[in-house]
Amino acid sequence: MMSGEIIKSLIVPAHPHPVLCPEKNEGWQRVRDAFDEARKQIEETDADLIIIYSTLWPSVIGHQIQADPNPEWVMVDADFHDLGSIHYSLKIDTEFANAWNEANIARGLESRTVSYQGFPIDVGSVVALELLNPGNRIPAVICSTNVYSNRAETTVLAKACMDVVKAQGKKAVAVSVMSLSNRMFTEPIKPEEDRIHSLKDDEWNQKILEFLSEGRLEDIGQLSRTIHDQIRVKKVVAFKPMWWLSAMNDNRNDLSGNVLAYEPIHGAGAAVVVLDPESNGTGDKEYDEDDVEFYGGDRGVLDSAESKSNASPSNSGPELYDPVEGKNAVNTNKAPKPVGAYPHARREGDLIYLSGVGPRQPGDNSIPGGPIKDSNGNPLNYDIKAQTRAVVDNISRILEEAGSSLDKVIDVTSFLVDMDRDFAGYNQVWAETLGKVGPTRTTLAIRALPTPIAVEMKVIAKI
Amino acid sequence: MAKGSIVAGCLAPHPPHLVYAENPEQNEPVSEGGWEQLRWGYERLRESLKDVDYDVIVILSPHWQTYIGTHFIGVEKCVSKSVDPVFPNLFRFNYDLTIDVELAKAIHDQAKSEGMSVKMMENPDFRVDYGTLVSCHMVRPEWDKPIVSISSNRSLSYYSVEVMQEMMLELGRSTAKAIEESGKKCLLIASNSLSHRHFVTETNPPEDMSKEHITSHAMHLWDMRMIELMRQGKSQQIIDEMPEFCEQAIAETDGGALTWILSAMGVPSEPAILHGYGTIIGTGNAIMEWPCRTWGDE
Ligand SMILES: [Fe+2]
Numbered sequence: 001m002m003s004g005e006i007i008k009s010l011i012v013p014a015h016p017h018p019v020l021c022p023e024k025n026e027g028w029q030r031v032r033d034a035f036d037e038a039r040k041q042i043e044e045t046d047a048d049l050i051i052i053y054s055t056l057w058p059s060v061i062g063h064q065i066q067a068d069p070n071p072e073w074v075m076v077d078a079d080f081h082d083l084g085s086i087h088y089s090l091k092i093d094t095e096f097a098n099a100w101n102e103a104n105i106a107r108g109l110e111s112r113t114v115s116y117q118g119f120p121i122d123v124g125s126v127v128a129l130e131l132l133n134p135g136n137r138i139p140a141v142i143c144s145t146n147v148y149s150n151r152a153e154t155t156v157l158a159k160a161c162m163d164v165v166k167a168q169g170k171k172a173v174a175v176s177v178m179s180l181s182n183r184m185f186t187e188p189i190k191p192e193e194d195r196i197h198s199l200k201d202d203e204w205n206q207k208i209l210e211f212l213s214e215g216r217l218e219d220i221g222q223l224s225r226t227i228h229d230q231i232r233v234k235k236v237v238a239f240k241p242m243w244w245l246s247a248m249n250d251n252r253n254d255l256s257g258n259v260l261a262y263e264p265i266h267g268a269g270a271a272v273v274v275l276d277p278e279s280n281g282t283g284d285k286e287y288d289e290d291d292v293e294f295y296g297g298d299r300g301v302l303d304s305a306e307s308k309s310n311a312s313p314s315n316s317g318p319e320l321y322d323p324v325e326g327k328n329a330v331n332t333n334k335a336p337k338p339v340g341a342y343p344h345a346r347r348e349g350d351l352i353y354l355s356g357v358g359p360r361q362p363g364d365n366s367i368p369g370g371p372i373k374d375s376n377g378n379p380l381n382y383d384i385k386a387q388t389r390a391v392v393d394n395i396s397r398i399l400e401e402a403g404s405s406l407d408k409v410i411d412v413t414s415f416l417v418d419m420d421r422d423f424a425g426y427n428q429v430w431a432e433t434l435g436k437v438g439p440t441r442t443t444l445a446i447r448a449l450p451t452p453i454a455v456e457m458k459v460i461a462k463i
Numbered sequence: 464m465a466k467g468s469i470v471a472g473c474l475a476p477h478p479p480h481l482v483y484a485e486n487p488e489q490n491e492p493v494s495e496g497g498w499e500q501l502r503w504g505y506e507r508l509r510e511s512l513k514d515v516d517y518d519v520i521v522i523l524s525p526h527w528q529t530y531i532g533t534h535f536i537g538v539e540k541c542v543s544k545s546v547d548p549v550f551p552n553l554f555r556f557n558y559d560l561t562i563d564v565e566l567a568k569a570i571h572d573q574a575k576s577e578g579m580s581v582k583m584m585e586n587p588d589f590r591v592d593y594g595t596l597v598s599c600h601m602v603r604p605e606w607d608k609p610i611v612s613i614s615s616n617r618s619l620s621y622y623s624v625e626v627m628q629e630m631m632l633e634l635g636r637s638t639a640k641a642i643e644e645s646g647k648k649c650l651l652i653a654s655n656s657l658s659h660r661h662f663v664t665e666t667n668p669p670e671d672m673s674k675e676h677i678t679s680h681a682m683h684l685w686d687m688r689m690i691e692l693m694r695q696g697k698s699q700q701i702i703d704e705m706p707e708f709c710e711q712a713i714a715e716t717d718g719g720a721l722t723w724i725l726s727a728m729g730v731p732s733e734p735a736i737l738h739g740y741g742t743i744i745g746t747g748n749a750i751m752e753w754p755c756r757t758w759g760d761e
Contacts, residue, residue, distance in 0.1 A: 060549050060661045060744075074588040078614070079531050085588040110664055116551045118544040120590065144548075148663055184530050186621060187580045233530075233620045266531070 004165040006248055006277060007045050009255070010038055010175045011212070011241075012132070013270030014056050014124035016075075019131060020083040024191040027263030034261030034272035035131035041274060042132060042173055049093055049172040050133055050140040051161060053244045056124035056177065059144035062110025063157055066142040067097040071119055075126045079184075080266075088126045091136035096164060100141065103160035106381050108295035108370070109153065111160075124177035132175070145240060151224075154240045156295040158247030174248045176241035180205040180262075180269030181231035189266065197267035204231040205269040209262055212273050215255035215280045221246035231269075245275075251291070254279045293386045294370030318450050320365070332401035335394050336360035339450045344398045347463065352402050354459040356415070359390030360451060362397075371452035372417065384425035387455050392433045395459055404461050409439045413458040419445035422454055464646040469639065470517045470756040472651040472724045473508060474693070474735075476715075476748035477524065477597035479547045479554030481505070484670060487604065491555040497670025504739015504750040505601045511736070511752055512602070512650070519563045520603065520610045521570075521638065522652040524594030525718025527614040530621070532580030533634060534614040535567040538587050547593045553669060556596055563609035566645050570611065573644075574637040579630065584614075598654035608650070615718040624706040624717065631719040632702075635726020642727075651727055653720035657689055658682035658712035658747035665744070678745035685712040686740070686747035693735040693751050698725045715746070724753075733758050 013031060017024075022032035042050075057064070072089040097113055104111035125142045133140060143161075146153065165172050181201035196202040204227065211220050220227075221242045228239035249255060256276040263270050318339045323331035329343035330352065338344070338355065345354045359368055369386030373379050396406045412434060416422050423443070430441070439459075449456055482490050484497045527534070539562055547554035567583070574581045595612050613634075619627040642649050660678040677683045685708055692701050701708075702722060709717045716722070725731070731753055738750040 057548060060663060061665045062663060076586050076589045078527060079529050079534075081534075081584050081586040081589055082582075085586060114551050116546055116555055118546045118555060119551055120546055120548050122548070146663070148661075183621065186531055186618065188531060188582065235617070235620050 004168055004170040004172065006165065006174050007047055007171050008042060008173045009217070009245055009249060009275040010132070010173065011245070011271060011273040012038070012128050012175060012177055013179055013265060013272070014127065014177050015265045015268065015270065016077050016080055016083055016086060016123055016127055017265050019086055019127050025194055027194060028191070028265065031261045031263050031265070031270050031272060032131070037260050038272055038274055039132050039134070043137070045171065047138055047171050047173045049096060049170045050129070050138050050175060051172050052125050052128055052140060052142045052175045052177060053145065053241055054122050054124045054142060054177045055145050055241050056122040057142070057144040058147045060147060061112065063104060063146050063149075064144040065097045065101050065111065065113050066092055066115075066119070066121070067094045067101070067113035068092055068115040068117070068119060069094050071121050073118055073120065075121065075123060077123050086126055086130060088121060088130065090121065090129055091139050093139035093141050096139075096168060096170070097141050099164040099168065100143070100161050103163045104157060107156050107160045107293070107383075108381060109156055109160065128175055128177050149240065150238055151240070151243050152292040153295050154243040155247040155292050158244045159293065162248060174245060176245045178241045180208055180271055182235065182268050183231070183233050185267040194264045194266060196264045196269055201231045201269060205262065205271070209259045209271060209273070212275065213257045213259050214282070215257040215275060216253045217242070217249055217255055217275060218246045218251045218253045221251065249275070249277065254282050256280045293368055293383050294381065296370065296380070330398065330402040332398055334362050334397040334401065336362050336365060345402055347402060350463050352399065352404055352461050352463055354395065354398055354461070356456045356458050357391055357394045357398065358449065358451060358453045358456045359387040359394065360453065361390065367453055372454050373452050382454060384422040384454055385429050387453060388426045388429040389433070391455055391457050392429065395457060399461055402463065404463050406434065407437050408462040409434060409437055409459055410462060411460040412439050412441045414441065414443040415446045415449065415456045416443060417446060417448055417454050426455055467642040467645045467647045467649065468755070469642060469651055469728060470515050470648050471512060472728045472753040472755060473602060473653070474721065474724070474749060474751040475508070475598040475602050475652045475654055476656045476750065477526070477594040477654045478656065478743040478746065478748065479550050479593055479597055480669065480743050482556065482597050482600055483553040487600065489557045492553055494670050495668065497672055498675070498741055498743060501739050501741035501743070501748055501750065504741070507738040508602065508750050508752055511738070511754070515756060517608070517648040517650045519566055519647055520599060520608050520650045520652060521566070521613070521642070522595050522598060522610060522654055523613040523615060523720040523723050524592050524598065524654040525615040525715055525720060526592040526594035527612070528617050529614040530617050532582055533574065533616040534582045534584045535571045536562050536589070536591070536612040537564050537567060537583035537585045538562060538589065539564050541591050543590050545590055545593050545596050554593055554597070556593070558591060558596055560591065560599070560606055561609040563611050566641065566647060567611045569641040569645055570613070570638050573641040574634055577633055577637055579633060579637070594654045598652050602650070602652060615720065619709070619717050619719070624709045627717070627719050628702060628705055628722045631722035632726040635723045638723070638727040639729065651724050653724040655715040655718055655720045656743070656746045656748045657686045657714055657716065659715040660713050660745060662745040675742055676745070677742045677747055682712055682747055685714070686749065690737055690740065690749050690751070694737055696732045696734040698730045698732065701725065702730065728753055728755055731755070731758070
């Protein structure tokens with residue numbers, strides 16, 4: 001398996017000034033110079049894909065991914081048409097676009113590709129590719145922003161994208177095209193009069209850039225709702241590009257950030273920021289928002305003609321029990337509650353025997369990777385790898401409660417409800433985790449498990 | 464020179480589904496039809512305007528969104544292809560239209576003299592927005608009248624519905640004055656839906672009418688209320704209730720077109736004619752006509 005990754009993340013502004021008239025204002029020129037510097041940095045890497053999430057391409061029917069191999073047209077900005085036109089001819093990685101679309105659907109998102117002659121590529125994407133990737137040195141892919149989407153959906157969009165980055169072994173550059181504060185002057189201004197629209201906008205922009213320069217991308221993700229309220233004119237329902245970019249970077253807070261420029265463009269906050277995946281050495285910070293693997297949200301909530309269930313699937317299934325206390329029993333609230341009267345584990349001599357462990361999460365009972373069916377029994381797509389990882393994590397927590405640990409596991413019996421579909425994914429996670437410890441293993445295909453999960457393991461370990 | 468006049472005002476919604484369903488030669492995608500109630504509504508509007516003599520169509524569309532004031536196309540010949548970025552599967556329309564630059568400039572100048580932020584769009588590469596194209600095509604598929612294309616100033620995003628309306632009321636008055644002074648007979652079009660909450664999934668085919676309905680009861684109630692107010696000639700009440708309507712029905716009137724057209728017609732107390740109502744991917748759409756030509760001189 002090839003290992004793809006995000007080798008660089010960028011935040012770039014959306015207005016056409018740095019392309020069409022940087023010379024008219026020193027600040028616009030500095031933004032242009034920063035674009036050029038970012039381009040050089042990309043050229044020094046072995047990047048083979050540029051992924052653009054553009055806040056200037058809204059969509060209604062889920063997310064749209066550009067899949068025309070060579071979109072070509074002339075772009076004129078709706079407001080700044082007097083600055084001139086930008087002729088564009090882009091090279092799109094259609095194979096990636098199609099795979100991303102499929103990955104979106106596999107993770108429960110509404111998604112489609114678009115490939116039509118004359119499609120109006122948005123100004124932000126045109127500007128970004130024109131300046132970061134002249135001559136189409138690297139193929140690109142462009143994704144829309146859904147007007148109704150919120151964090152869970154935007155996060156899953158990024159995870160689906162990363163599924164493909166990894167599967168295709170891409171060295172990808174992720175680009176969020178956006179303004180910081182987006183309030184422009186509502187009157188024409190002379191170029192030399194340009195400034196950030198208000199002191200408040202400027203202060204917030206500075207704060208955002210301070211976080212980004214410290215590599216705290218996820219912190220900005222978590223501030224996005226506040227930023228939207230404070231300094232964003234409500235052209236769209238939420239400020240989402242940081243959610244996408246953070247999820248593209250495993251929601252990390254210890255990236256190496258570098259602000260290359262911050263200037264006003266007609267009053268809006270225009271910044272060029274580069275984030276490298278190397279840890280800045282500060283140590284990662286806690287990630288405390290929902291980490292959604294699979295979108296099962298409210299997309300059909302208004303569509304009464306559809307009989308889609310919106311019940312939380314993770315709450316369906318059998319009644320839960322408090323683990324049975326008793327001689328030698330080992331129980332912990334860090335593991336999911338049992339579905340019958342039994343303990344999490346039991347000590348005998350220097351061995352510990354675990355009851356079957358699934359991926360359900362302690363507390364909210366949710367299933368990482370998503371449940372295998374909804375409460376009406378309709379099959380759902382799910383991520384076996386995420387489920388398997390969650391099983392191993394649960395095992396680890398029970399063992400630690402007993403004073404043991406994962407590296408003392410001696411025998412495992414695994415149960416899969418769909419051997420054909422899931423064995424490979426399960427096996428891969430096994431190899432990365434328990435496979436390195438080296439217990440004996442038996443894997444069985446079974447018809448069903450009591451909760452809507454796809455994998456369970458029965459473990460014996462030494463204390 | 465005789466005074467110019469407004470022969471009629473129309474509320475003419477622009478979901479590209481309507482042109483898609485009509486299968487005109489200009490549009491690339493091919494459909495089996497669909498949204499007949501609305502398309503027959505447009506047919507009734509065209510029938511009503513059949514013998515009406517006018518020189519120019521003046522239209523305000525929310526899909527040319529400008530944040531720095533109101534803009535007017537100032538290029539006489541516009542020939543290109545418009546692909547809807549949201550529904551590119553439905554609307555890829557080859558257009559060839561003429562702009563009445565003289566009247567556009569006259570409205571621009573009048574509005575400017577009233578202190579409004581305005582700008583002429585003179586870039587020949589500019590593509591006409593799909594809202595303008597859909598509404599104009601449905602109202603006048605012959606494409607034989609010149610057009611004045613006015614952008615939607617998104618002052619709502621920056622301030623409030625109230626401020627947006629202040630500006631659109633002024634733009635309406637400036638439009639009426641410039642038309643009067645031009646000596647031209649004009650058809651005015653407000654290009655927008657009413658309630659504007661979409662479904663976020665699309666049926667296959669998109670024209671599967673078994674899945675077409677309003678997104679919620681509240682949206683239906685608001686649409687019916689607005690239609691009834693228009694039918695009763697209660698224009699001022701529409702303007703008064705606009706903030707609530709925009710907020711609660713996520714109405715596309717937030718682009719200012721309806722307020723602008725009511726103002727240009729002098730906030731009429733005469734009733735509008737309902738030619739049709741229907742939903743498109745969940746949004747509410749009414750085709751209305753204010754037959755100003757029949758109202759006589761005040
Ligand atoms: Fe619209």
